Each structure stands twice: as structure tokens, then as C-alpha cells.
Amino acid sequence: MKRIIVHSEAELELWQAVDYYETKYVGLGLDLEQEVSRSLVDIQEAPDRWPAKIHGARCRLLHRFPYAIYYLELQDVIWVVAVAHTRRKPYYWRNRIK
Numbered sequence: 841m842k843r844i845i846v847h848s849e850a851e852l853e854l855w856q857a858v859d860y861y862e863t864k865y866v867g868l869g870l871d872l873e874q875e876v877s878r879s880l881v882d883i884q885e886a887p888d889r890w891p892a893k894i895h896g897a898r899c900r901l902l903h904r905f906p907y908a909i910y911y912l913e914l915q916d917v918i919w920v921v922a923v924a925h926t927r928r929k930p931y932y933w934r935n936r937i938k
Contacts (some may be wrong), residue, residue, distance in 0.1 A: 842913070846920040846934055847936055850910075854923040857907065872905050876923060877917055883920075887913040893929050897921060912937060 846854075854876060862869030879900050882889070890898045893910070900909045910922040910933060922933035 841886065842916065842918045844884055844885075844911075844920060847888060847922070849933070849936060850920050855927070857905075857923065859876045862911055872902075875904055876907075876909065877885070882912060883909065883918060883936070887911070887918055890925045894934055895937050897934075901926070912927050 854873070858869035858873050860869070863870050879902060883898075883900055887898065890900045893899050896913075897910045897912050900911070902908065906926045908922075908924050908926050909920060910924060911918055911920045921936045924933060
């Protein structure tokens with residue numbers, strides 16, 4: 841099983857979203873964090889399960905929250921490039937993979 845590496849900006853996106861949801865309802869931010877964690881396990885177990893999008897990055901949509909995890913499967917690792925809100929600027933993260 842390949843190791844997962846999370847881009848620093850993707851990690852920041854996650855924590856900003858967690859903070860936002862936590863201000864809306866106590867515990868909701870934790871729910872988002874747990875769903876992302878479960879999704880990362882899913883990605884690690886079957887990285888080719890989700891479709892390739894721009895520049896070969898794959899997209900794993902979350903179920904309860906309007907977020908997607910964009911990642912690249914490299915030779916030795918899985919690199920998470922973004923934890924992106926699905927209704928905001930599409931593919932703003934693409935410069936991270938160049």
C-alpha cells in the first residue's frame with residue numbers, strides 16, 4: 841500500500857474547512873475531518889477507483905460535505921494536491937502539480 845503525502849496547501853484547506861464547520865455547529869468540523877480521513881483510507885486501498893481529471897489527478901468526492909480530494913498516484917506515493925470545495929473555483933489547484 842502506498843504512503844499518502846498531503847500538499848501543505850491542501851492541509852491548510854482542510855483545516856480552514858474544519859474551522860468553518862466547527863463555527864457553524866460544534867462537532868461538524870470533526871465530522872468533516874473524519875470523513876476526509878476515511879476517504880484517504882479508501883484512496884490508499886484503491887487509488888485507481890476514482891476517475892482521472894485534469895493533468896491526470898483523480899477526484900474522490902466526499903459524501904456528506906461539498907468537498908473533493910484531488911490526488912495523483914505516483915510511483916511510490918499518493919500525493920494529495922487539494923481538498924477543494926466543489927462549488928468554488930474549479931481546478932484552482934492545478935498549478936500545484938507542475
